[in-house]
Amino acid sequence: DTGVSQDPRHKITKRGQNVTFRCDPISEHNRLYWYRQTLGQGPEFLTYFQNEAQLEKSRLLSDRFSAERPKGSFSTLEIQRTEQGDSAMYLCASSLATSGRGTDTQYFGPGTRLTVL
């Protein structure tokens, strides 16, 4: 079990550029989540997948944001036409959905820190 990994760990970009982040969940975890964390705040939910299906999206996920999980394994989060307000830590988490009450635990990756100049 190598844990949730994210790439890159840091990204600096200029306003207006597109960026893409990758998340590799813990193997066999069927749920994958994206959160955004700004400085001094707790993470905010963006979206989640069960296998390849995107089942919930937050209002925070504007039209410039798109997330995919094409084969139910890794996921990508793309931000188009970045703005300075997009500067944040983008966290990925994964969990294994179980039957019953659904008490699966979300395991977090180290995050990708985005700085938009």
Add this chain to the structure above:
Amino acid sequence: AQTVTQSQPEMSVQEAETVTLSCTYDTSESDYYLFWYKQPPSRQMILVIRQEAYKQQNATENRFSVNFQKAAKSFSLKISDSQLGDAAMYFCAYRIQGAQKLVFGQGTRLTINP
């Protein structure tokens, strides 16, 4: 809307002492989960402890325990015998049964003084 409030932006404690971090939440749901996550500096967030709302017994994990007051919508974390490695941001979080998203508080930065 569900909200989670951590009223202590920063806390400090002497090594080996006990510290309690506060958390309150607002919800109209009756079936939900509460969590405390720890985020060490420049490291990833890890789960410290979890409480299911339908269970009256407070959860414990070694030196970590919670005081869950459902009627008061309060969920505090007690760390006993504080260690230097406990220094981190601590986030309280909430999740409705059947939903997947975690709702986090603003966090409490815990400093351990040697």
